[in-house]
Amino acid sequence: xxxxxxxxxxxxxxxxxxxxxxxxxxxxxxxxxxxxxxxxxxxxxxxxxxxxxxxxxxxxxxxxxxxxxxxxxxxxxxxxxxxxxxxxxxxxxxxxxxxxxxxxxxxxxxxxxxxxxxxxxxxxxxxxxxxxxxxxxxxxxxxxxxxxxxxxxxxxxxxxxxxxxxxxxxxxxxxxxx
Numbered sequence: 001x002x003x004x005x006x007x008x009x010x011x012x013x014x015x016x017x018x019x020x021x022x023x024x025x026x027x028x029x030x031x032x033x034x035x036x037x038x039x040x041x042x043x044x045x046x047x048x049x050x051x052x053x054x055x056x057x058x059x060x061x062x063x064x065x066x067x068x069x070x071x072x073x074x075x076x077x078x079x080x081x082x083x084x085x086x087x088x089x090x091x092x093x094x095x096x097x098x099x100x101x102x103x104x105x106x107x108x109x110x111x112x113x114x115x116x117x118x119x120x121x122x123x124x125x126x127x128x129x130x131x132x133x134x135x136x137x138x139x140x141x142x143x144x145x146x147x148x149x150x151x152x153x154x155x156x157x158x159x160x161x162x163x164x165x166x167x168x169x170x171x172x173x174x175x176x177x178x
Contacts (some may be wrong), residue, residue, distance in 0.1 A: 001028050001035045001054075010043035023078045029106060031056040041070060050074045052081060061085065072164075077087060129159070137162045138170055
């Protein structure tokens with residue numbers, strides 16, 4: 001697994017990078033050698049945010065945590081990623097050897113049991129979408145009090161989605177060819 005680092009308003013020490021590599025080493029059993037992990041560390045007002053995104057064969061796992069200490073945030077992110085992998089174990093087993101997942105879950109401390117359900121669509125809704133700017137889409141999303149809103153971007157003429165982030169800011173999802 002290739003690991004890249006981005007530091008914002010902070011200098012990353014070698015011992016932190018070694019700790020990240022050690023923590024992500026247990027995921028090497030699960031992901032292919034082509035997997036890429038991107039680690040972003042941000043310092044804001046004595047709060048440290050660690051964000052890890054792992055991409056492998058069109059699968060994306062992402063977790064983020066903000067704590068007073070960088071190492072505490074890293075531990076929390078690794079826990080979140082582990083839960084995501086456990087939850088999606090059946091999908092992962094179709095792609096990789098099941099021994100890697102079993103070995104990972106066996107070495108982790110027992111947490112709440114995650115029920116593996118089939119995904120079920122309980123509602124289907126058709127909406128008419130029209131070309132608008134990103135700002136107009138955010139305004140419409142806030143008017144209907146939703147956390148996301150699909151629209152045709154007037155600038156690119158492509159379907160986009162705006163969404164509200166946990167930090168109160170907004171994000172835009174745009175299609176990209178892999």
